[in-house]
Amino acid sequence: MQFKNHYVKRKIPEINPDVDLKVKILGFVVDKKDDTILLDDGSGKVKVFVDVPEMMEKININQLIRVFGSTLPTDNGFEIKVDVIQDLSNLNIDLYKKVEELYNKMGV
Numbered sequence: 001m002q003f004k005n006h007y008v009k010r011k012i013p014e015i016n017p018d019v020d021l022k023v024k025i026l027g028f029v030v031d032k033k034d035d036t037i038l039l040d041d042g043s044g045k046v047k048v049f050v051d052v053p054e055m056m057e058k059i060n061i062n063q064l065i066r067v068f069g070s071t072l073p074t075d076n077g078f079e080i081k082v083d084v085i086q087d088l089s090n091l092n093i094d095l096y097k098k099v100e101e102l103y104n105k106m107g108v
Contacts, residue, residue: 007068012044017071017078025080026066026088026096029059039067039080048080055085064088 007024015023027041037048037059048067050056059065066088069080 012039012041012046015046015071015078017073020071022068022070022083023080024066024068026064029061029063029065032056032059032061039065046078046080048082050082050085052082055082058087059085064091064093 007022008020010020010023010025012025012027015025025039025041025046027039029037030040030045031038035050035053035056037050037056039046039048048069049072050059064087066086067080067082068084068086069082072079072081
């Protein structure tokens with residue numbers, strides 16, 4: 001059973017805004033304008049709305065972040081309204097991908 005307040009880990013193309021109300025996505029910031037960032041997780045891109053100016057000030061292009069947010073259905077798919085942004089600039093992304101691959105192989 002999935003809890004209403006639980007953020008599900010998803011790749012951008014896997015997100016179904018009708019089912020995945022809250023998601024967490026790891027990716028690189030590829031664009032930043034006003035209160036919006038464009039996040040690329042390597043499998044797709046999504047527009048993310050950041051309505052807290054203090055959060056926006058700390059975000060840079062090419063920065064690795066994890067976004068926790070709510071899906072917003074649109075005519076062309078969906079967008080994300082951010083709840084929390086986690087800075088992962090110091091994460092070893094290659095090691096992370098290897099561990100993630102092992103977890104997927106093991107079905108964890």
